[in-house]
Amino acid sequence: MKVILTETIETLGIIGSEVNVAKGYARNYLLPQEKAVLSTPANRKRLEFEKKRFEIQIAKEKAFAEEMAKRLEGVACTIAAKVSDEDRLYGSVTVRDIVDALSRQGIDIRKQMVLLPESIKNLGTYNVPVRVYKGVEPEITVEVVPEEQSD
Incomplete structure (x- = not known):
């Protein structure tokens, strides 16, 4: 139709x-x-x-x-996650975690805009593209760090 x-x-x-x-x-x-x-x-x-x-x-x-x-270019967000002894995450960092971390920085984007091919399952720094408009995809930096343990 x-x-x-x-x-x-x-x-x-x-x-x-x-x-x-x-x-x-x-x-x-x-x-x-x-x-x-x-x-x-x-x-x-x-x-x-x-x-x-x-x-x-x-x-x-x-x-x-x-x-x-322009506002998103060069933005970095840090996400703390629980890790095992081998520095592997117990869960994974998903699009929702990234959107929440950005909203805490005052940047509001929708989940559909974050182009994360698969969930992040290891510690490290990742470049994640964000589709703002057709053909406009700045990259943000997502750093996954171990969560502080309070014993």
Whole structure:
């Protein structure tokens, strides 16, 4: 089913794009949430009329993403974790741990933005990319250190 996006959806495309999606996805999610409209001649005509507004919104989103990328570039967060004698973590450091550590530093990002391929299971320093916008992925430094034991 062809729809026209009324907002940018990372997995589909940018605002104003005409995309082909499954009928159920369009009918149950995109259309009721007003994230898209059906691709009809009338809606295409309206899209052409609103193209300037979409271009301005895309430019604003891109500028905001680049500003956020500058703020994130070089950010480092330290996560304390319980370790065994061989310096292996008992659990693992996940995306949620990274988001929580960043929020304690005053940086609010969503879990979906952190591109951690797999959970961190060893002590050390890791570079983790954060997708702020399509094609804008600054890297943050995550340092996993042993938790202080209080005996």
